[in-house]
Structures are given as structure tokens and as C-alpha cells.
Amino acid sequence: MTEKPIVLRDALIEQICIEMGVNDKIVFLSADFGSPRLDKLREDFPERFINVGIAEQNLINIAAGFSLEGFIVYAYAIAPFITMRAYEQIRNNLSLLSHTRDLNVNLIGVGAGLSYDVSGPTHHCLEDLIVMRTLPNIKLFSPSDWITTKKIFEYSLVNNSPKYLRLDGKGLKNIYESPETISIEDGFKEILTGIDICLVSTGYMTHTALDAAKSIGGVGVIDMFGIKPFNERLLLETLSKYSAVITLEEGFINKGGLDSLILNLIEGKRDKISYFTNRGIKDEYVFDIGNRQYLHEINNIDVEGVKNTIIKLRTCSDNLI
Amino acid sequence: MLLKLSEKALWVRKATLNIHRIAKETRIASSLSVVEILVVLYYGKLLSFDPKDTKWEKRDRFIISKGHGSISLYPILSDLGFFGSEQLDRVCMKGALLGGIPDPLIPGYETINGSLGHGLGVGCGVSLGLKLKSSREFVFVLLGDGELFEGAVWEAVMFAGQHKLSNLILILDNNKVCMLDYCKNIIDLESIAEKFRVFKWQVIEVDGHDIGQVSEGIKSLRESKIDKPKLLLANTIKGKGVPSLETDPLSHIRILSSDEVDTAIAGLS
Known part of the structure; x- marks a missing residue:
């Protein structure tokens, strides 16, 4: 790496x-x-x-x-x-x-x-x-x-x-070690195996997800490099191991992006995956001036923001570790 | 030859009116202004094609940009064997091959159309692709003058001139009428010929209903040694052949009743 x-x-x-x-x-x-x-x-x-x-x-x-x-x-x-x-x-x-x-x-x-x-x-x-x-x-x-x-x-x-x-x-920075571990047909990869919570992210946000997950522990990370198409059956099977899913995207949320894609997928599995939440940019353009780190901080999608989301979720739920 | 083409044009005009009789959604006025252009291309030996092999490498590429104004191509393609004549009786009917706006599922249509202003840009890509392959085929694009209001058309006009796309022949159906008014009342683009010349095109202006002029114009552009893209500026009349349409600035959206179709056909005869 x-x-x-x-x-x-x-x-x-x-x-x-x-x-x-x-x-x-x-x-x-x-x-x-x-x-x-x-x-x-x-x-x-x-x-x-x-x-x-x-x-x-x-x-x-x-x-x-x-x-x-x-x-x-x-x-x-x-x-x-x-x-x-x-x-x-x-x-x-x-x-x-x-x-x-x-x-x-x-x-x-x-x-x-x-x-x-x-x-x-x-x-x-x-x-x-x-x-x-x-x-x-x-x-x-x-x-x-x-x-x-x-x-x-x-x-x-x-x-x-x-x-x-x-x-x-x-x-x-590179996340993957070799191209052999990547399947274009699958369109995603569980790059960190967790226990209770899974972060599903794409692009730059996969780096944020990895940093947050590694510093907390027990949190899995799925990198969605193939937004369309992807192996729906395999992704659902992978997500079903977790009781909570958090999507992270550097894009608008609640409008049909990565969050909607995942939410539609797990719709029928909500008995197993009881918690879902999404993080990204809310329904407002970003006029603030500053570097990317700053823009992520104020939109709560920096590493600290993601960690807080995970901690809060665990605190509020008895089912999570 | 010219007489034969004139007879074909008369037949195509009647067949187009008959299609409109059963498919009122078709844009009859827009389809009548291009009849002579299509007849010259397909029956005048100025376009290479093979109805049995629509992907034939040696075919000239004919890209229709003014999609809904090309219903008059249906009888021609059928007559030449691209598909059966029974399809002409089923236009816009449930499960039919032929709709109100042609699509690329229809044998003989190269691209999608319907939304205006796309054909010339795609034609430029095809043209440059053919040049890169050292292929000698021509690219013909049929554009309506109303499409010149689309900015993307001018992106393509400038591109074609810059890249000297000499294998590209744009035929402009200059019928001078948009959907709601005469084009000049919306944005007056005259002189179209001068505008294209400024953008490094070779331009020939013809009466788009004079089979001899259209034929000679296309022939001359095909044989031209000038290293520029070519424009056949065909001055036409929207609704040509049907007096009530020819003088109506709203002809684009006019629907003829069966009686009016009968009258129109009788008038043609």
C-alpha cells in the first residue's frame, strides 16, 4: 500500500x-x-x-x-x-x-x-x-x-x-493492494470487516470511513466503486451481517444518491438491519470558503463527525456494541 | 430521371398524407417540406445504402436531426425494402414499428432524434471518425432551420469548419416556420448562408422543391474538392403541396381531418 x-x-x-x-x-x-x-x-x-x-x-x-x-x-x-x-x-x-x-x-x-x-x-x-x-x-x-x-x-x-x-x-492514497482483489462485476468491496455497524461509502469518503472505522473498532467499511451496476444479492448478503448501516457520500443526501441506493436495497431486510442513517450534504449548496477539510467539518462529514455519528448510534441503541 | 423522381415525390407526398390520416400525432407540415430532398437522396443515386445490411461499412451515414419532420421517409424506406409496406398502415398503433417520431429501432435510422439540435454534433463525430479510418463515405445530416436556435448546433457548426469536415454534407430544410411562428419573427437568422461561410463552410443554396436543383446541388457538393464541410441550403415551404398549410404560420401543429387529407391528395393529383 x-x-x-x-x-x-x-x-x-x-x-x-x-x-x-x-x-x-x-x-x-x-x-x-x-x-x-x-x-x-x-x-x-x-x-x-x-x-x-x-x-x-x-x-x-x-x-x-x-x-x-x-x-x-x-x-x-x-x-x-x-x-x-x-x-x-x-x-x-x-x-x-x-x-x-x-x-x-x-x-x-x-x-x-x-x-x-x-x-x-x-x-x-x-x-x-x-x-x-x-x-x-x-x-x-x-x-x-x-x-x-x-x-x-x-x-x-x-x-x-x-x-x-x-x-x-x-x-x-491507494486503499487496495492489488487489482486482483477487485471485482468490477460486484461493484463493491468490504474493505474492513466489522461487527455491528457498517459504513458504506464511495470515492474520497471511503478514506474518511476507513479512518473513522479504524479508530473506533468493530465498524466495517464497504467501498462502493461501482454505483451502477453492482451485485445486489452479494451486497445485501454482506450488509445483512450488520445491524446498522451508515452511508457516507460527498454529495446531496435524500435525493437518490448512494443513500437511496442502499436504502432501497435493504428495504426488505430491516428486521436484521434495524438502523440506517445517511451522511452527506443536506439540501443546500456550499458557499462557505475554505479547504475540503473545513467544508467537511462544517457539514459533519469529516472523520470526527463520522466518529461522533457512530458513537451516538451505539449510545442510543442497546443492540449495538 | 427527373421525371421519374418527380413521380416518386408525388407518391411520397400522398403516402405521407395517408400516414397522417391514420396517425394524427405525426407532424405533417414539417414532413412535407423535405420530400424532394429525401427522394433525390434515396432514388437519385446520391446516397449509398443497402436495405438488407443497414450496418454496411460502405454506406453513407444519413443522420436525421429533425426527427418528427421525417415521417415522409417511412414510405421511402418501406418501398426500398428496409421494412414491409404493411408497417405503413400501422404507424403509431399498438406494438407498431413506426411511431410519431422515428427511433433507431427502425431499420435505416442511424441515430435517435426527436429532441432538436443533436444531429449535426453527432454527425461531426461520425465524420471525423470516418476520416480517421480513411473511409470515403459521406455523412449527410438533415436539419430543420428552427434547430438553428439551439446553441449546440453552433458548437457543431464551428467544430466542423475548424476540422475541415469535407465529408460532411448538411442539408438544411429552410422552411422558415417554427412551431408557433415564422422563424424570422422569433430570431431572424438571415443570412444563414453568410453565417455558415464565416464559419468556414462551403454553401450551395437551392430551391428545395426543385428536384433538378437539389440533385445538382448534392452532386456538386459530393464532388467538391474544397476542403470544407458542405451546406446545401434548401429553401423549402412548410406543408408543401397542401395550400392550407403552406400559408399558415402554425402549420407545424395543424392536424388534418380525413376529409382534408382527401382534398389535399386530390389537389396533388
Whole structure:
């Protein structure tokens, strides 16, 4: 396990660049969004790197067109812009059209949750998982480290559906030790086994969940890197070992995101899983200025906030340890 | 040849009116302005296609952007063997193949349409994809002039000019009428030709109901050596062939009764 944070977009672009050297079916489209690692890709593959300009709608349409001609497309932009500026293009030309056509379009959205902290609410991305979840035929991934991201990238080369990859804007330390322990088909991994309470998290929040769980003890952690699809039966079976579930997400809660996904899943198992609560951003945009840690503190989703939630839950319930 | 195409156009117009007779949800006026364009493309040997192999690599890609205005393509596709003629009697009926707005489940339709302003951007991606594969096929996109109000169309117009998409032929059905009014009363976009030229397009302007002009225009754009995307600016009349529609700024939402369809067909004859 490496201690050094890895900027997922940089590592991914480097990997795509390597693959482009052996696979001439790959094209990389950007909506005028860069990365230090993009320079080499642009230089090495000028014909297959296309900057469409600040035009996310066209980015999606161009991507759909390329994929109709059999190309593997990576379309790259800031997460809130690629998902919400171009939502109807995604709906019509990827989600709807892929009902009858193979469309290997991989949307890479950078800036999950509050990772663009001081850039303010237009650059925060708190709605993407919610709005993208509603679209049939599109697979959603929200990795928490580079090992998972690389595994998803390998999958993207062989799976011909549209996909949305939600990447953090900041560097993240690796959580997983090797890609062999990750199953894309399962879409999740119980990365820490607990006794009574299970934290279900995605992306950056999996790091928070691990820190909180390890410092308290008896708390399990499930990393949901595959928001759609995932192995529902296996996840339910895994969650059923616990009597309490807490979801953690860097996104709006009570609107159809990770919390709703889990709540819908455990609906019929509430006799076993008696407690459920969700932590994330309530129904209000974050205008406060400060770094991510500060924004998490004031929204009660930092490590201390999560620990307090766990402690309070245990205090209030006789059934928990 | 021209006479034969004129006869086909007459037949398509009648068949389209007959579809509207049974499927009132169809946009008849919008579908009548593109009849000659579709006839020239499909019967004038200006579009490569194979009804038995709709994924044929060597086909020209024809992307319909003004979806609900392309009901007149139904009889053509049926006539050419993309699907059986019995489907024309079942448009919009329970379990039918053909709906009020075409979808990509219908053999012969490349993409989804219905929401406006999407086709040109997708066409640009297909066009650049074909160029990257060194394929020689053309991409045709059929756009309504009302779609020019969508910002995404101009993103694509600029992109096509910048990337010199010379294998892209946009046919603009310039029928000058939106849903609620004449386009010029909403936002006057004249001169459309000048706007496209400024964005580095080759433009040919024709009477979109003159089969000779449409045919020569498309032929000339196909053979053009100019390294630019191409626009066939086809000046048309919304509801062409039906006098009550031709002069009505609300023709887009007009529904003809069976008697009116009879009268319209008789008028065509």
C-alpha cells in the first residue's frame, strides 16, 4: 500500500496514453480541460486527441459519433459540466441510443464532490451520481484509489456501453493492494470487516470511513466503486451481517444518491438491519470558503463527525456494541 | 430521371398524407417540406445504402436531426425494402414499428432524434471518425432551420469548419416556420448562408422543391474538392403541396381531418 497520494486523472491519462500506442481505436476528447499528463498524449497522438473547446454538449455528441464508427472514446471535462451541462446529450445520444447500438464512450468527470473546494458551488459536484443514476444503459464508477481506477480503465477497453467515471480532483492514497482483489462485476468491496455497524461509502469518503472505522473498532467499511451496476444479492448478503448501516457520500443526501441506493436495497431486510442513517450534504449548496477539510467539518462529514455519528448510534441503541 | 423522381415525390407526398390520416400525432407540415430532398437522396443515386445490411461499412451515414419532420421517409424506406409496406398502415398503433417520431429501432435510422439540435454534433463525430479510418463515405445530416436556435448546433457548426469536415454534407430544410411562428419573427437568422461561410463552410443554396436543383446541388457538393464541410441550403415551404398549410404560420401543429387529407391528395393529383 503506497502512502503517496496519486492524482487519479493524471495516472489515468498516462495509462490511456500508453494504451493509445498499441490501440489505434482509442480517441481522447477534451472540453478544453487539461492535466500535466495530457501534454504528452496531445503531442504523441495529435490526430486522436481532439479539443472540442469549451463546448460540453458538442463533446458528448462528437463522442457518440466517434463511437458509432467503432472507436473507444474517452471524453474528459470537469465533473459538474460534463454531466449537467450536457445532460440531454448524454440522455439522448448515449443512454437512449445505446439501447440499440454499441457505444463505448467513457465520460471522465474530474472534481467529485467538494474536491474543487475553494472554486465554489459551480465547481462542486454534489448531484452527478443522482442524475446519472437515473439513466438506463450507463455504467457509473466512483473509485477511491488508483488501483480501482486502473481496473475500471481495463474494463473500459472491453465493455461497449457508455460509462461515467467520477474522479476526485485531488490526490488519493491507494486503499487496495492489488487489482486482483477487485471485482468490477460486484461493484463493491468490504474493505474492513466489522461487527455491528457498517459504513458504506464511495470515492474520497471511503478514506474518511476507513479512518473513522479504524479508530473506533468493530465498524466495517464497504467501498462502493461501482454505483451502477453492482451485485445486489452479494451486497445485501454482506450488509445483512450488520445491524446498522451508515452511508457516507460527498454529495446531496435524500435525493437518490448512494443513500437511496442502499436504502432501497435493504428495504426488505430491516428486521436484521434495524438502523440506517445517511451522511452527506443536506439540501443546500456550499458557499462557505475554505479547504475540503473545513467544508467537511462544517457539514459533519469529516472523520470526527463520522466518529461522533457512530458513537451516538451505539449510545442510543442497546443492540449495538 | 427527373421525371421519374418527380413521380416518386408525388407518391411520397400522398403516402405521407395517408400516414397522417391514420396517425394524427405525426407532424405533417414539417414532413412535407423535405420530400424532394429525401427522394433525390434515396432514388437519385446520391446516397449509398443497402436495405438488407443497414450496418454496411460502405454506406453513407444519413443522420436525421429533425426527427418528427421525417415521417415522409417511412414510405421511402418501406418501398426500398428496409421494412414491409404493411408497417405503413400501422404507424403509431399498438406494438407498431413506426411511431410519431422515428427511433433507431427502425431499420435505416442511424441515430435517435426527436429532441432538436443533436444531429449535426453527432454527425461531426461520425465524420471525423470516418476520416480517421480513411473511409470515403459521406455523412449527410438533415436539419430543420428552427434547430438553428439551439446553441449546440453552433458548437457543431464551428467544430466542423475548424476540422475541415469535407465529408460532411448538411442539408438544411429552410422552411422558415417554427412551431408557433415564422422563424424570422422569433430570431431572424438571415443570412444563414453568410453565417455558415464565416464559419468556414462551403454553401450551395437551392430551391428545395426543385428536384433538378437539389440533385445538382448534392452532386456538386459530393464532388467538391474544397476542403470544407458542405451546406446545401434548401429553401423549402412548410406543408408543401397542401395550400392550407403552406400559408399558415402554425402549420407545424395543424392536424388534418380525413376529409382534408382527401382534398389535399386530390389537389396533388
